[in-house]
Amino acid sequence: xxxxxxxxxxxxxxxxxxxxxxxxxxxxxxxxxxxxxxxxxxxxxxxxxxxxxxxxxxxxxxxxxxxxxxxxxxxxxxxxxxxxxxxxxxxxxxxxxxxxxxxxxxxxxxxxxxxxxxxxxxxxxxxxxxxxxxxxxxxxxxxxxxxxxxxxxxxxxxxxxxxxxxxxxxxxxxxxxxxxxxxxxxxxxxxxxxxxxxxxxxxxxxxxxxxxxxxxxxxxxxxxxxxxxxxxxxxxxxxxxxxxxxxxxxxxxxxx
Amino acid sequence: xxxxxxxxxxxxxxxxxxxxxxxxxxxxxxxxxxxxxxxxxxxxxxxxxxxxxxxxxxxxxxxxxxxxxxxxxxxxxxxxxxxxxxxxxxxxxxxxxxxxxxxxxxxxxxxxxxxxxxxxxxxxxxxxxxxxxxxxxxxxxxxxxxxxxxxxxxxxxxxxxxxxxxxxxxxxxxxxxxxxxxxxxxxxxxxxxxxxxxxxxxxxxxxxxxxxxxxxxxxxxxxxxxxxxxxxxxxxxxxxxxxxxxxxxxxxxxxxxxxxxxxxxxxxxxxxxxxxxxx
Numbered sequence: 001x002x003x004x005x006x007x008x009x010x011x012x013x014x015x016x017x018x019x020x021x022x023x024x025x026x027x028x029x030x031x032x033x034x035x036x037x038x039x040x041x042x043x044x045x046x047x048x049x050x051x052x053x054x055x056x057x058x059x060x061x062x063x064x065x066x067x068x069x070x071x072x073x074x075x076x077x078x079x080x081x082x083x084x085x086x087x088x089x090x091x092x093x094x095x096x097x098x099x100x101x102x103x104x105x106x107x108x109x110x111x112x113x114x115x116x117x118x119x120x121x122x123x124x125x126x127x128x129x130x131x132x133x134x135x136x137x138x139x140x141x142x143x144x145x146x147x148x149x150x151x152x153x154x155x156x157x158x159x160x161x162x163x164x165x166x167x168x169x170x171x172x173x174x175x176x177x178x179x180x181x182x183x184x185x186x187x188x189x190x191x192x193x194x195x196x197x198x199x200x201x202x203x204x205x206x207x208x209x210x211x212x213x214x215x216x217x218x219x220x221x222x223x224x225x226x227x228x229x230x231x232x233x234x235x236x237x238x239x240x241x242x243x244x245x246x247x248x249x250x251x252x253x254x255x256x
Numbered sequence: 257x258x259x260x261x262x263x264x265x266x267x268x269x270x271x272x273x274x275x276x277x278x279x280x281x282x283x284x285x286x287x288x289x290x291x292x293x294x295x296x297x298x299x300x301x302x303x304x305x306x307x308x309x310x311x312x313x314x315x316x317x318x319x320x321x322x323x324x325x326x327x328x329x330x331x332x333x334x335x336x337x338x339x340x341x342x343x344x345x346x347x348x349x350x351x352x353x354x355x356x357x358x359x360x361x362x363x364x365x366x367x368x369x370x371x372x373x374x375x376x377x378x379x380x381x382x383x384x385x386x387x388x389x390x391x392x393x394x395x396x397x398x399x400x401x402x403x404x405x406x407x408x409x410x411x412x413x414x415x416x417x418x419x420x421x422x423x424x425x426x427x428x429x430x431x432x433x434x435x436x437x438x439x440x441x442x443x444x445x446x447x448x449x450x451x452x453x454x455x456x457x458x459x460x461x462x463x464x465x466x467x468x469x470x471x472x473x474x475x476x477x478x479x480x481x482x483x484x485x486x487x488x489x490x491x492x493x494x495x496x497x498x499x500x501x502x503x504x505x506x507x508x509x510x511x512x513x514x515x516x517x518x519x520x521x522x523x524x525x526x527x528x529x530x531x532x533x534x535x
Contacts, residue, residue, distance in 0.1 A: 003337065003338055003341070006334070006337070006338060007338060007341060007347070010334070010350075011350060013410070014350055014351075014353045014354055014414070015353070016365075016369075017354075017357060017361075017362065017365040017410075018353075020365050020368055020369065020375065021361070021365065024368060032373045032377075032378065032381075032389060033377070033378045033381035033382065033388075033389075034378065035375070035378045035379060035382050076265065076269065079262060080262055080265055080266045080269075080270075082262070083259060083262025083263055083265075083266065084262075084263070084266060086259075087259045087262065087263065088263065091526075091527070093266070094526075095522070095523055095526045095527065096270070096271055097266075097270055098522045098526060099270075099271070099274055099518075099519050099522070100270060100273070100274045102465070102468050102469070102472075102518045102519070102521075102522045103274075103472065103514070103515050103518045103519070104469075104471075104472025104473070104474055104488075104489045104514075104518075105474075106472075106474040106489050106492075106493060107472060107488075107489055107492055107511050107514055107515065108274070108277065108515075110281075110492055110493065110496055110507065110508075110511050111277035111278060111280065111281045111508075111511050111512075111515070112273060112276075112277040114277075114280050115273070115276060115277065115280070133269065134269065134270070134273050134274075137269050137270060138270045141266070141270065194358070195358035195359065195360075197358070197359070197360045197474070197475045198474040198475060198489065198493075202493070212358060212360050212475075215360050215361060215364060216360060216475070216478075216479070219364055219367070219479060224364075224368060227364055228364070228368075231358075231360075231361040231364055231365070234358055234361055235356055235357055235358070235361060238355075238356035238357075239353075239356050241356075242349075242352050242353070242355075242356050246349065246352045
């Protein structure tokens with residue numbers, strides 16, 4: 001009985017946040033101490049779909065930034081990790097990849113801001129993407145590092161011995177076995193970028209209005225309805241990824 | 257040539273920006289650069305150890321330790337008591353659900369649930385437990401960081417439980433339990449002297465990593481934290497964005513110290529656990 005209660009509470013605590021978001025996104029004039037006796041409306045959602053709230057634009061910017069960042073981070077991280085695994089001997093190379101990743105992104109943004117201002121990247125979508133790449137790329141390097149084992153190297157050598165070029169090695173030795181990990185890395189980098197707030201806020205100086213920025217802005221404006229709507233839109237892609245494959249969500253490589 | 261290019265790319269994208277930013281922040285913090293710079297000084301570094309910085313670091317450490325500690329105890333309790341239930345695919349999949357919510361949205365939901373005018377307070381009024389908003393205890397933006405703790409635990413508890421379930425299976429702790437039991441060990445000995453040390457050895461680096469992450473948390477304390485003391489990231493940002501330009505070198509000093517603490521901790525962790533860490 002106690003076990004069932006515990007499991008029930010666990011289920012509720014995990015599901016309630018989703019319920020709260022959806023509930024508030026269809027609410028209006030929710031004054032204290034009303035709980036359910038206030039009016040309900042779909043106007044927040046219709047303002048999202050017809051573009052009046054600006055959230056559709058924010059969703060598009062977020063999607064564009066996250067897709068670009070995750071694509072670049074995955075591709076660059078893949079080949080950089082190969083270089084580090086094959087051509088370096090000191091473990092410090094890999095350890096140093098953790099440095100940008102463990103410092104709070106917003107503190108990294110504070111320290112980087114001078115250079116972003118000098119180059120004119122502050123307050124631009126390109127600037128936010130560059131800043132996010134500085135976190136996601138080391139992450140991709142860390143993720144892929146373990147992939148480059150002796151078997152892969154032997155496979156590469158086999159293709160090279162048979163006269164294959166670097167492209168052939170990538171095509172025939174690397175890609176077939178790395179496909180799954182590439183997809184996992186792409187989606188995990190996508191989520192890091194999609195969830196990012198502090199760095200985006202500081203480098204974007206509020207001009208790059210991603211969905212996370214909009215959630216905070218609506219909270220600061222005491223508009224829980226649109227904040228909930230933005231929050232709901234934010235959780236849609238990760239939930240879809242979870243439905244497709246839970247590997248995309250769970251960062252197992254952190255489990256040491 | 258290609259080999260060198262790859263390494264150069266790594267330095268260019270991963271290390272150089274960090275090095276440059278640390279360098280600039282360091283120079284700013286000692287008065288070598290900056291708008292109001294009047295020559296080299298260690299005054300800003302000295303100021304750090306007299307005021308908000310230490311208070312904020314200890315507050316951040318308390319929040320991080322408490323979040324990770326409570327989440328760990330909860331995860332271990334669920335593992336030891338309800339492990340078999342998580343063999344069902346549905347319940348196991350449920351553990352992934354909180355990982356799909358961004359921290360800023362978790363903070364927003366906690367705010368809507370536990371603030372004075374939140375859902376729990378409304379529910380208490382509707383059921384007659386309290387008469388109004390003033391009787392509801394401060395659960396967010398409170399001195400103990402309860403709201404921040406709740407948000408962190410919500411984020412990390414399922415992750416810890418998932419890792420522990422994997423470790424339990426990977427280390428064949430079920431079999432160890434059977435063997436120990438047949439040799440006459442009681443359940444307390446099996447749990448605390450056999451299984452727990454194995455699980456903790458596997459989880460320890462992750463625990464440290466999460467403590468570092470939680471210490472640097474920004475959006476959750478921004479929404480759910482109080483104005484003083486603040487968590488370190490929030491304090492750095494506040495110092496930097498205040499109207500008082502004299503606070504900017506202090507903010508950079510804090511950032512440099514915080515960054516060095518993170519770098520030293522992760523380096524120690526990865527070098528110490530080099531054989532155990534599956535990298």
